Amino acid sequence: MEWIIEPFLLGFQQRALVGGLLAAAMTSIVGVWIVLRGMTFFGDAFVHGVMPGIAASVVFGFSPYLGAALAAAVMVLLISYVHRQTALTEDTGIGLLFVGMMALGVVIISRSSGYAGSLTSILFGDVLGITTPDLIAMSVVAIVVVAGSLVLYRPLLALSFSAEKSRTLGLSPGLAHGLLLALIAISVIGSFSSVGTMLVFGLLVGPPATASLLARTVPRMFVYSFLISIVSVFAGLVLSYHLGTAGSATMALLPILVFFAVLSVTQVRRRRQQKVVTA
Numbered sequence: 001m002e003w004i005i006e007p008f009l010l011g012f013q014q015r016a017l018v019g020g021l022l023a024a025a026m027t028s029i030v031g032v033w034i035v036l037r038g039m040t041f042f043g044d045a046f047v048h049g050v051m052p053g054i055a056a057s058v059v060f061g062f063s064p065y066l067g068a069a070l071a072a073a074v075m076v077l078l079i080s081y082v083h084r085q086t087a088l089t090e091d092t093g094i095g096l097l098f099v100g101m102m103a104l105g106v107v108i109i110s111r112s113s114g115y116a117g118s119l120t121s122i123l124f125g126d127v128l129g130i131t132t133p134d135l136i137a138m139s140v141v142a143i144v145v146v147a148g149s150l151v152l153y154r155p156l157l158a159l160s161f162s163a164e165k166s167r168t169l170g171l172s173p174g175l176a177h178g179l180l181l182a183l184i185a186i187s188v189i190g191s192f193s194s195v196g197t198m199l200v201f202g203l204l205v206g207p208p209a210t211a212s213l214l215a216r217t218v219p220r221m222f223v224y225s226f227l228i229s230i231v232s233v234f235a236g237l238v239l240s241y242h243l244g245t246a247g248s249a250t251m252a253l254l255p256i257l258v259f260f261a262v263l264s265v266t267q268v269r270r271r272r273q274q275k276v277v278t279a
Contacts, residue, residue: 007241012128022094023191026145030187031208034220036160040205045098045200047188049075051105059112065189072185081087111189125196125248143213148183199252206255210262211263
């Protein structure tokens with residue numbers, strides 16, 4: 001028991017845990033919709049897309065949350081512009097901006113005197129450096145994300161099947177899609193201070209992807225995704241403390257490892273069931 005409690009005896013360690021759990025709550029819930037709708041590539045690009053705004057906030061001294069929000073809005077508008085004005089698929093626009101926005105972020109942050117340290121903090125986060133004001137901001141964002149997901153559950157569920165089904169139910173698929181993009185942006189912006197813009201993707205996709213292997217209903221998928229994410233954060237911080245590894249990276253790595261472990265087990269069970277049926 002002491003091995004588990006020891007990593008959280010100090011105040012900054014406790015703030016790291018709370019911040020990680022808040023990030024887990026946001027990303028695991030929004031991530032379910034990303035996995036159900038097959039938007040994983042978009043989610044990855046979106047995580048990188050907020051980099052210029054955060055980098056600009058570091059260089060010019062304004063709120064990183066404001067910078068990330070502006071960058072996210074610009075990225076969504078540019079993706080939509082490319083899709084509407086050309087015959088190219090939406091994936092092409094996402095791919096272009098995936099690289100472009102990340103490169104722009106690095107270019108902007110390179111103007112900072114502490115270039116290497118600032119870039120590392122943006123990309124990989126500083127979970128042990130989370131402050132009380134950070135936790136307050138993350139709590140507000142988490143409430144918005146959870147409440148938004150509950151309110152939009154029916155339209156997003158219908159949209160996960162098809163836009164046509166959403167229309168037949170009298171819903172607006174375009175509006176639902178736009179609000180989902182807003183939820184993704186808010187969860188990424190609210191989580192980057194904890195696990196960084198690159199590592200947040202591990203919590204955004206890993207737990208819901210694993211939940212999709214275990215759950216047969218969408219509500220259960222939400223529950224499993226949330227639990228896997230929470231355990232990953234807690235176990236990640238414990239392991240990083242005792243192994244001397246980066247806390248943010250360890251938290252982001254665990255749900256990926258859990259996914260492949262669950263995938264392997266489910267494959268073995270499936271093969272055994274097939275052998276029983278054919279026997």
